[in-house]
Amino acid sequence: MTKAYLVLEDGSIFDGESFGATGETLGELVFATGMTGYQETITDPSYAGQIVLQTSPHIGIVGMNQRDEESKRIWVAGYVVKEPSRIASNWRAEATLDAELKKAGVIGISDLDTRAVTLRIRNRGAMRAGIFSGSEIDKEAMLLRVKSSAQMSGQFLSDVVSTDQVYRIPPQEGAVGRVAILDLGVKKSTLEHLSERGLEVIVFPANATAKQMLEHKPDGIFYSNGPGDPQASDAQVDVLRELLEIGVPFFGICFGNQLLGRALGFSTYKLAFGHRGINQPVLNTESGRVEVTAHNHGFAVKVDGDEATSPLGFGRVRVSHRGLNDGVVEGLECLDLPAFSVQYHPEAAAGPHDSHYLFDKFLGMIKEKRA
Amino acid sequence: MPKRKDIKSVLVIGSGPIVIGQACEFDYSGTQACRVLRSEGIRVILINSNPATIMTDPDFADATYVEPITPEVIESIIEKEKPDAILPTLGGQTALNAAMALYERGSLEKYGVELIGANVDAIRAGENRQEFKELVLKAGADVARSKIAHSIEDCLAIATDIGYPMVVRPSFTMGGLGSGFAYNEAELRRIAGAGLQASPTHEVLLEESILGWKEYELELMRDRNDNTVVVCSIENFDPVGVHTGDSITVAPALTLTDREYQNLRDIGIQIIRDVGVDTGGCNIQFAVEPDTGRVIVIEMNPRVSRSSALASKATGFPIAKIAAKLAIGYTLDEIPNDITGVTPASFEPTLDYVVVKAPRFAFEKFPAADPTLTTTMKSVGEAMAIGRTFTQALQKALRSLEKRGTSFHWDDTGESVAELLKAMKVPTEKRIVQVQQALRLGATPEEVFAVTKIDPWFIDQIALINEIAEWFRALPGLDEVSIRRAKKHGFSDLQLASLRKLTEEEFRSLRHSLGIRPIYKTVDTCAGEFPALTPYHYSSYDQETEVIPSDRKKVVILGSGPNRIGQGVEFDYSCVHAAFALRDAGYETIMINCNPETVSTDYDTSDRLYFEPLTLEDVLEVIHAESSSGELLGVLVQLGGQTALGLAEGLQAAGITILGTSPESIELAEERGQFQKILDAASLRAPANGTAINLDQARQIAERIGYPVLVRPSFVLGGRGMEIVYDEPSLVDYFTRIAEHALVDSKHPLLVDRFLDDAIEIDVDALFDGKMLYIGGVMEHIEEAGIHSGDSSCTLPPITLSDSQITRVVEATEKIARGLNVRGLLNVQFALASDVLYVLEANPRASRTVPFVSKALGIALAKAASLVMVGRTIQEIIDAGLLPTTDSAHLPANTPVSVKEAVLPFKRFATKEGRFVDSLLGPEMRSTGEVMGIDTNFPSSFAKSQAAAGSSLPLTGTVFISVADRDKPQIVLPVRRLAQLGYRILATAGTSKMLHRHGIDSETVAKYSQARGGRSIVEMITSGEVDVVVNTPSGADARSDGYEIRAATTAADKPIFTTVAQLSAAIGSFEIIREKKFSVKSLQEHAKFRIKNA
């Protein structure tokens, strides 16, 4: 057993055991409340730069498998788990979590009062933190390191997680149309949902221009989820404005929703400790029905009232979805443009499948445009 | 969508008596429903025949009918009360079946009442296996291959197609009654035969076996806007093949990837939609093939269930409460989550802890029964534990069962790995300990998996527990770090002490000296995302506690733990009442209990709830945590049955104040010698008795006091081993038989009492405050003494006792109360033999009959008792209007008569050969529940009690009579009456001859043992030619012919009378039964009689 420490910027220190790789890591400490799908979580690019705490105590029981990874690597900056499993027990397992973390050099800590840490974050908001294991360092030094690490606010991380060149995914059946995706940290299941629906998918790096994308004559544009502060993505916002002018159907998820919000002229803000779970009730303001949804966001779009007009002249915008726990704006729909987005994760990997219909909606827009 | 305006009154149907498969979880759900509906300003009409329940308290409904749950009775209630709607989804299978019956008789249409919660089609689709199968396939899921059969012939035909082993499952039964595995034709004939009987629709489903698959359950809720949430997922530790009610289960499901889990969720949502549960909850069971992930849907229940009660306690999401709100029109997003206050109910709870439920069995009560766990539920109760990790929750759950041998241990038992691996092939209640022992002795996880199919992760966790134990045992010395590490895995002080060869006390003081104490976390439905308003706690050896200090005076109430035969919902009733009464009196109430089925473990019953095992260690720690965060007045141990009472001494030794009767007095009542002194001092008599440490001594004592004698070991493993012995040979036989169950030696003498023949047994519940005695009720048993008070029926007020006899009983009770120096409740059992009053026993605690007395006479006995325990005088309580001014010693003539009847589980227990266990009643309790009949006179009340218990005398037909010699004289009158009423009378030679002499014609039939070639009575019963059996045991034959007859009767599901008293009472109520139409009256109406008399 190697000792490990979790140090929060408010000065609290929790000691536990080293898990995964040993060493030192810094990042924004957030908690995720899902009881299933830890593999999807740690391979979700949106978690880049964050130390993730799992509130669910037993992690690793079902091991790891290729099919369930949301990207080619583990992105979390650090991993905090109450009780890692000693074995992988599931017919789909191909490797153990611990082995994969070690392979990826991801530093983790286990056997600490994870609920106490969670309540601290809930009460004081997401904090910078660090995990230290292996060589003993004194507490002051650790705290100093944490305090001098980068704040999440103002960070631009898209280039870190994005693809470096353009690539194409063929439609799974009968080509219905073509979608250009701006990869800000896109998840595998999102790409699958689109190609399953007969869409040819062309994925562009985060720094792609509108012109580059339009060259491929897309029937629709998609902005993916991803890490970082939307305020730091002016370039992507400008690109989106150009595209909206032209009126290409647009669909955005999570970070994509925040960028649509900004493109329309609304502001974004940082939530106290964000939404990270797969049990979040969201009201579809149009149908009046509730969807249980997967969330992973620390920022949100600010819109006053249920409907507003775009300060930048893109017409009327409706708040299409609202979080029922705290009233946060969870979706935007332009009423005068073929554009919509949601703050949560309809691809839901991990998470409930209640919101798959949004991909069909996007498909519908594309078909309409082609007709 | 807001609440429906068109529903102003609702009839709630309860679940009736506690039976295996349908226990007090339905009291919990029903009580919640009643509270919700009333708080919504709806008039609540309730029917439930079970007096022990909290829901049947007059305060929970506007009109409470403690009446038989039969279509006829419900219809007369509808006629009288004219409810707008009926809510049948909170009363288990009983309520659903009643609703269906009402629908089929056209009552719903006739009176224009609507079913809410679930409609007829939904109930059909959920329960009818064929319809359900089609629906599952439509939902894109799979079901086990199966075919419906209506006759044995069908079954045999189907067998050739599906092949053995097969599962036989009757439609429309609860708790898997009548279902089982058939490995060959003989077994198929037997199980299917019983199954066709058990099914109200006489149909069984024959199904491909999926033994050994992983089993899961989902609890879903859906509203009229088609919003659906999964409240909880439950994984069975025991793979498919063991009924979920008998399985150790875990929440949340742990061994599924998100992809697999979401697939189950999608299927579940599709099914609840297609079945059409539009405003309520349902439970869906899945099987998952371990090495392919193939999913099969086992069944769905369109109602709240045992599992939904468990899910509610496990998550903090009150399913029944919300089901009731959905039923009257609310949608999930309109209902707030009580625990967070700010978020809506339209979410899915997420857990940051692990919950383990373990079943409690009662096989020791039925030594002949086959203990194999199958698809028919056999457990009588359950305990739930919450821990931060699985190992912690599992070990807590096992010790919560309060039963020897259920917890893990590391002492040598001499069993070999091979023996253990062989034993665990067959699932029994011992299996989990066998697994732990085998692993400890070197079996590999693979070997264990091969024979049990228990998921490797669970096996690894048990291995981990063993590793920690061995590591702990081997430590050179103990320090804070090592003890904390062990404690985190849920080990009790007792376990750790024995690993270190210390006493529990030594180890505990070491632990405390190192400052190692558990802290308490909160169940909050959201893993800490939002603050929790309700202090619903569980212990863990983590860092940070969440117990908030308070400045109110605190009272701790100890619950009664898992239900078991002899200790069930009756005790929860008293605990809940104490919580309410003390809360009203301004105290802060703190409940400690581990039974997920109960109202006491509802988070809003007490001010604070600790879901913890009821062991000395766990209770002491809660008390420590609470007293360091406020002022603790003391602990109530009188209400939680023997469980709580048993802790009194240890608590006092630890310097904690016991409120009410002192531990010394409790000891006085339990220790024979000392109790005898109290009786002598009061010149009261106990039956002549003695104690023997071997057969010879027993012989001598029996000679001295004279046969028959009642014998019972003072120390028994499991069961009670209490028997009536009529002669010396039987005494010898008894010694040989109890040898394996019980010890008899100098330390554990055998108690030998003179058995009082045809004595009237009397039960008294009373209150005593040190000065004043207040009689709650004097109950007269219908069966003569010799049949356990819990199994015999009784009447209140008494019907044969004279005023002077009652006066003697009351005086004796008062003397005992003084002698024992009781503060609070006292229960005394007397026997009146040839006008001499004997004291059988005195229990200075709430008894099983407290709720019955309270319902029968409309007095809040438990509430008053709890106030006495915190120092109020009875007079003050009377003055406060909480008790009627005059007690219930001598009741006015117009007092309604209430009859309590026991309900017995014999149908659930078959021997290894597949024959039913003996249904004979005796001094050892075997009933699981009770019903009550209340009316203006005894015959009517008795008739109601029989109808409610489902054991009514049929109106015509053939009666078979075979009674012991000592009963022959008394049988003449009743049989003559039967003959006059036109029954055909069959009797065995002896009885027949005697009847003939009295001028009663009867046909002689051969006993089983005498049927040389010819047909014996057993065959006639089996073939259904006999409608009623009267069989009283005579010493020897109790285990031969008598048994054959009774077992056959149980199998044929015909009423049986094993005492003449019962038969006479039944005949006495014959006219009323023939009338069939009972006059119904609510408890609130009955209660008026007191006002009239006042």
Ligand SMILES: Nc1ncnc2c1ncn2[C@@H]1O[C@H](COP(=O)(O)OP(=O)(O)O)[C@@H](O)[C@H]1O
């Ligand atoms: N086809 C089958 N093969 C083997 N075991 C089965 C099969 N179907 C059900 N079981 C077992 O029987 C138990 C009871 O079946 P279930 O349909 O749930 O009846 P009940 O209505 O009593 O709950 C289940 O919990 C499961 O373990």
Ligand SMILES: Nc1ncnc2c1ncn2[C@@H]1O[C@H](COP(=O)(O)OP(=O)(O)O)[C@@H](O)[C@H]1O
């Ligand atoms: N001396 C006796 N004569 C006749 N019946 C007895 C005698 N002692 C006990 N019984 C019967 O046995 C039953 C159980 O005995 P009791 O002492 O009440 O045990 P428990 O503690 O289980 O209630 C009583 O209800 C009574 O019917």
Ligand SMILES: [Mg+2]
């Ligand atoms: Mg079931």
Ligand SMILES: [Mg+2]
């Ligand atoms: Mg008794």
